[in-house]
Amino acid sequence: MSQRLRTLLLSVLACALALAAGTACAQPLEYAVKAAFLTKFPAFVSWPAGAMRPGDPLRICVVGDNPFGGALELSARGRSVDDHPLEIRQLPLVDRGSGCQVIYAAGSARQSATEALQAVRGEPVLTVTDAAEGSARGMIHFVLFGERVRFHIDTAQAVQGGLAMNSKLLALALSVKR
Amino acid sequence: MNDPTQRFDLRPLGIALVSAIALLAAGSLLATRAEVEYRRQAEQQAQVQADILAASVSAALAFDDRPTIREYVDALRANPDIGAAAVYDTAGRPLVTYARKGAPPPPGHLPHLRDHATDGMMQVTSPVAERDTRMGAVYVRTLPEPFSRILGRHSGLGLLLIMSFVLLGVTSRAAAQLQRRARQLTDINARLQVEMVERAKAEEALRQSQKMESLGQLTGGVAHDFNNLLTVIMGGLETIGRHLTKLPANAENARLHRARDMAMHGAERAATLTARLLAFSRRQPLQPQAIDANKLVNGLSELLQRTLGETVTLQIVLGAGLWRTHADPGQLENALLNLGVNARDAMDGGGKLTIETANTALDPAYVDQLPESIAAGQYVLIAVTDTGAGMDSDTIERAFEPFFTTKDVGKGTGLGLSQVYGFVRQSGGIVRIYSELGQGTTVKIYLPRFFGDDEEAVAPRITDPAMMLGDETVLLVEDHDELRAYSGGILRELGYKVHEAADGAQALELLARTPGVVLLFTDVVLPGGMNGRQLADRAREMRPELKVLFTTGYTRNAIVHNGMLDPGVQLITKPFSFDDLAVKLRRVLDDT
Numbered sequence: 001m002s003q004r005l006r007t008l009l010l011s012v013l014a015c016a017l018a019l020a021a022g023t024a025c026a027q028p029l030e031y032a033v034k035a036a037f038l039t040k041f042p043a044f045v046s047w048p049a050g051a052m053r054p055g056d057p058l059r060i061c062v063v064g065d066n067p068f069g070g071a072l073e074l075s076a077r078g079r080s081v082d083d084h085p086l087e088i089r090q091l092p093l094v095d096r097g098s099g100c101q102v103i104y105a106a107g108s109a110r111q112s113a114t115e116a117l118q119a120v121r122g123e124p125v126l127t128v129t130d131a132a133e134g135s136a137r138g139m140i141h142f143v144l145f146g147e148r149v150r151f152h153i154d155t156a157q158a159v160q161g162g163l164a165m166n167s168k169l170l171a172l173a174l175s176v177k178r
Numbered sequence: 179m180n181d182p183t184q185r186f187d188l189r190p191l192g193i194a195l196v197s198a199i200a201l202l203a204a205g206s207l208l209a210t211r212a213e214v215e216y217r218r219q220a221e222q223q224a225q226v227q228a229d230i231l232a233a234s235v236s237a238a239l240a241f242d243d244r245p246t247i248r249e250y251v252d253a254l255r256a257n258p259d260i261g262a263a264a265v266y267d268t269a270g271r272p273l274v275t276y277a278r279k280g281a282p283p284p285p286g287h288l289p290h291l292r293d294h295a296t297d298g299m300m301q302v303t304s305p306v307a308e309r310d311t312r313m314g315a316v317y318v319r320t321l322p323e324p325f326s327r328i329l330g331r332h333s334g335l336g337l338l339l340i341m342s343f344v345l346l347g348v349t350s351r352a353a354a355q356l357q358r359r360a361r362q363l364t365d366i367n368a369r370l371q372v373e374m375v376e377r378a379k380a381e382e383a384l385r386q387s388q389k390m391e392s393l394g395q396l397t398g399g400v401a402h403d404f405n406n407l408l409t410v411i412m413g414g415l416e417t418i419g420r421h422l423t424k425l426p427a428n429a430e431n432a433r434l435h436r437a438r439d440m441a442m443h444g445a446e447r448a449a450t451l452t453a454r455l456l457a458f459s460r461r462q463p464l465q466p467q468a469i470d471a472n473k474l475v476n477g478l479s480e481l482l483q484r485t486l487g488e489t490v491t492l493q494i495v496l497g498a499g500l501w502r503t504h505a506d507p508g509q510l511e512n513a514l515l516n517l518g519v520n521a522r523d524a525m526d527g528g529g530k531l532t533i534e535t536a537n538t539a540l541d542p543a544y545v546d547q548l549p550e551s552i553a554a555g556q557y558v559l560i561a562v563t564d565t566g567a568g569m570d571s572d573t574i575e576r577a578f579e580p581f582f583t584t585k586d587v588g589k590g591t592g593l594g595l596s597q598v599y600g601f602v603r604q605s606g607g608i609v610r611i612y613s614e615l616g617q618g619t620t621v622k623i624y625l626p627r628f629f630g631d632d633e634e635a636v637a638p639r640i641t642d643p644a645m646m647l648g649d650e651t652v653l654l655v656e657d658h659d660e661l662r663a664y665s666g667g668i669l670r671e672l673g674y675k676v677h678e679a680a681d682g683a684q685a686l687e688l689l690a691r692t693p694g695v696v697l698l699f700t701d702v703v704l705p706g707g708m709n710g711r712q713l714a715d716r717a718r719e720m721r722p723e724l725k726v727l728f729t730t731g732y733t734r735n736a737i738v739h740n741g742m743l744d745p746g747v748q749l750i751t752k753p754f755s756f757d758d759l760a761v762k763l764r765r766v767l768d769d770t
Contacts, residue, residue: 040241043311166308
């Protein structure tokens with residue numbers, strides 16, 4: 001059992017204890033799942049050639065407020081997609097030169113989620129938004145569905161950015177916007 | 179033909195056995211290979227199945243979409259071979275499991291499989307990964323293969339094997355049968371060959387004996403007629419001679435006397451020839467008696483040595499304790515002389531003649547292979563061996579035939595060995611010739627051992643002319659007119675009263691009319707359906723005290739059985755001389 005999973009399990013356990021204590025703990029579990037999802041999306045997405053040099057890290061950037069705590073780093077530790085090790089970045093704002101392949105646009109006072117999306121529109125950047133953070137919708141949009149974390153997919157945006165979504169990923173989406 | 183290697187041949191059996199073992203081995207190998215191949219394929223199939231599942235569930239596993247995972251896993255239900263399947267997360271915990279009814283559930287934790295096949299089941303795992311990102315693993319286990327399917331899978335090969343065995347069995351059986359038949363055929367063939375050889379030998383022996391028999395009949399018939407004629411001729415010459423002695427002695431009468439003597443000499447020689455012919459035809463009347471061959475050979479040695487001449491050494495080797503035999507001593511002497519003459523002629527530049535006697539026994543096996551029929555038992559052997567030119571096998575084969583001779587024309591009559599053969603056969607023995615060209619010849623005479631008592635010695639010859647006369651009444655029966663006249667002349671000249679008849683009926687009539695007849699002198703062969711023997715029997719019924727003297731040159735039929743005189747039968751053989759008949763008549767008449 002990897003260290004990352006153990007940590008995740010521990011947080012889940014903590015959440016269960018919190019639930020028993022009657023406090024709100026949905027957040028850590030939900031975000032732990034979302035963090036896990038975020039680190040797994042790149043495996044189902046293809047970036048255009050030239051988006052990354054061989055051996056370059058694949059950067060997952062959390063733009064604005066970070067709701068994950070350390071869960072994202074935990075989940076990304078040791079992972080890589082092809083020869084690109086996952087790297088987690090936290091950015092207050094994003095632009096075309098940020099060097100991110102994935103952004104989680106939670107939005108902040110300095111740059112709203114919509115603005116962040118706008119900033120990388122047409123760029124080969126997988127944009128992920130969260131219904132829990134705002135109404136802005138990136139290529140992948142987290143929602144809670146029946147107590148479970150699910151997502152919608154907008155392939156039109158992905159095509160604009162030159163990204164290709166694995167059909168298996170599409171099959172899991174609650175909806176696919178083409 | 180009876181090759182020992184042709185005994186039961188085990189090779190086909192061995193070949194069949196080896197074939198069966200090879201077939202079984204090949205079948206097992208094929209079945210094992212097929213089974214291994216099948217397992218490999220089954221494992222591959224299971225692996226493919228697992229790989230497909232792994233690929234399908236990667237996203238669902240990554241994003242923890244259990245219903246979707248369940249859908250994918252449940253899709254495996256459609257495959258009846260899948261017994262159980264499970265999807266594990268990266269920690270190896272089962273997320274979704276499936277087990278067919280009755281099949282054991284999948285393991286509670288992702289197993290590390292070393293052997294994919296257990297208890298006929300195939301279990302495989304496949305990692306779930308996407309672009310190097312490991313999501314978990316899937317596990318697939320097939321159901322154990324039903325026995326019926328294993329059976330079905332191997333039934334083709336099994337059937338082939340069974341058919342092959344059946345075929346092998348049938349063919350080796352057929353081969354064995356064929357072999358047996360061939361062996362039987364060989365045996366039968368061998369038997370047939372032996373039988374053919376034996377048959378050929380038997381046919382050859384039969385042919386030979388038939389030839390000898392027909393030659394015997396031919397020569398016997400001729401000799402018989404000759405004997406009658408010679409009797410008349412010699413009788414005439416004797417009468418002439420007796421009258422000549424009464425004529426005055428002058429040159430003319432002396433010339434007549436010489437002429438008569440020469441004619442008589444010729445007739446006597448002719449009589450000797452006919453006697454030999456009769457001897458060969460086994461129709462000569464024999465006067466057999468118990469004889470000691472050693473004594474006979476000893477007595478003959480002087481005459482033999484004279485016959486052989488100075489260049490030939492005579493050696494006589496007499497067997498000790500020699501058995502007696504029963505034969506006509508005169509004829510045996512004749513036979514030995516004939517052999518001596520032949521030996522002398524064969525030893526042109528001199529040599530040695532050996533006469534041996536010995537007791538011997540002819541066993542049944544030896545007797546069976548002889549062409550002549552002869553009883554096995556004890557025999558007296560008289561062997562005459564020369565160191566002469568010898569004979570080839572063709573000559574040996576024909577040696578006994580009458581008139582067959584290798585001597586120059588005029589030197590031999592071709593009747594010497596015929597006499598030996600006829601005499602020995604008639605005496606119940608056999609004669610064999612052993613000879614090699616250049617090595618000399620041995621003639622072996624086997625005469626049967628005689629067990630009876632010695633017979634009375636032959637009465638001494640009557641030499642006093644006065645004692646040969648008589649005055650009794652004699653009934654002469656002879657169909658040959660001249661011969662009857664000749665015999666009647668002698669009888670009358672001797673003083674007898676003679677009544678003559680030409681056949682049996684006439685003789686009986688005469689006998690009834692004539693009371694004083696004391697002697698019946700009859701030929702054995704008579705015309706009119708009654709032979710001399712029958713005539714004698716009828717006459718004896720009328721006159722029990724009547725004495726009978728038979729005459730014949732041809733003794734086969736009535737009074738002589740197998741050429742030997744019946745006991746008590748008196749016989750004078752043709753041709754007979756005046757003196758012969760006179761002496762014989764007196765002996766018969768004076769015998770009480």
